Amino acid sequence: MSKGKLEKFNELAAMANIFEDGTPIPTEPKGFEMGWHREYFKNDNPIVLELACGKGDYAVALAEKYPDKNFIGVDIKGNRIWVGGAKALEKDLKNVLFLRTYIDKIEHFFEPNSISEIWITFPDPYLKKSKARKRLTSPLFLERYKKILKKDGIVQLKTDSNELFEYTIEGLDEKKITPIKVVQNVYKEDHGMDQLFIQTYYEKMHLEDGRSIKYVSFRL
Numbered sequence: 001m002s003k004g005k006l007e008k009f010n011e012l013a014a015m016a017n018i019f020e021d022g023t024p025i026p027t028e029p030k031g032f033e034m035g036w037h038r039e040y041f042k043n044d045n046p047i048v049l050e051l052a053c054g055k056g057d058y059a060v061a062l063a064e065k066y067p068d069k070n071f072i073g074v075d076i077k078g079n080r081i082w083v084g085g086a087k088a089l090e091k092d093l094k095n096v097l098f099l100r101t102y103i104d105k106i107e108h109f110f111e112p113n114s115i116s117e118i119w120i121t122f123p124d125p126y127l128k129k130s131k132a133r134k135r136l137t138s139p140l141f142l143e144r145y146k147k148i149l150k151k152d153g154i155v156q157l158k159t160d161s162n163e164l165f166e167y168t169i170e171g172l173d174e175k176k177i178t179p180i181k182v183v184q185n186v187y188k189e190d191h192g193m194d195q196l197f198i199q200t201y202y203e204k205m206h207l208e209d210g211r212s213i214k215y216v217s218f219r220l
C-alpha cells in the first residue's frame with residue numbers, strides 16, 4: 001500500500017463522518033445497530049444514499065444543495081471515501097456521512113422502508129457475463145434496494161456505459177417496471193433536472209473521452 005493510501009486509511013478511523021464496517025460479508029446482519037446514522041444526523045430528515053460513491057461527489061454536492069435531507073455515500077474503497085469525508089468536513093456539512101462497506105450488505109445497515117432515494121453513480125459495468133451478478137442494477141441488488149427503500153422511494157442511475165444502461169432498462173422491463181425518466185444524453189437533452197449537471201470524478205474522465213452520459217430513474 002502506498003504511503004498516501006496508508007495515511008488515508010489511518011485517518012479514516014478518526015474522521016467523525018466516516019463509518020467503517022470492514023468485516024467480510026456475513027450471512028447474518030451484524031455490525032451497526034439500526035439507527036446508527038440518526039445518532040449522527042440528530043434528525044428524522046429523509047435519507048438519500050449515493051452508492052458506488054467513490055469520492056462522494058454527489059453526496060457532498062447534494063448535501064450542500066439540500067440541507068433538509070441527509071446524505072450517505074457508500075463505497076468499499078477507503079482512500080476514495082476519505083476524499084469525500086474530508087471535503088464534507090472542510091465545508092462543515094452536518095448532513096452527509098460516509099459508510100465504507102460492500103453494497104452487497106446494504107440492507108444490514110438500514111431499516112426496511114427507511115430510504116427515500118438511491119443514486120448509483122458510474123458503477124463498474126462488469127461487462128463480462130460471468131460478472132453480471134456484481135452489477136449494481138442486477139436483480140439481486142434491486143431486491144436489496146427494494147427492502148430498504150420507502151414505498152415511493154426512487155432509484156437513479158447515472159452511467160457512461162451503454163451496456164449497463166441497456167441491461168438496467170431491460171431488467172426493469174422484465175419486472176414490468178416503467179422508468180420514471182430516461183435520458184440518453186444528459187448534456188444534449190432538455191431534462192429539466194439541475195441535479196444531473198453535478199459531475200463526478202469518473203464522469204469528468206468519461207466526458208473527456210467523448211462518452212455520452214445516460215440517466216434513468218425508477219421505483220421498485
Ligand SMILES: C[S@@+](CC[C@H](N)C(=O)[O-])C[C@H]1O[C@@H](n2cnc3c(N)ncnc32)[C@H](O)[C@@H]1O
Binds near residue numbers: 055101201
Ligand atoms: C467507477 S467508480 C465510480 C466512483 C464515483 N461514483 C465516480 O463517479 O467518480 C465505481 C465505484 O464503485 C465501487 N463499488 C463497486 N462495486 C461495489 C460494491 N459491491 N460495494 C461497494 N463499492 C463498490 C468501487 O469501489 C468504486 O469506487
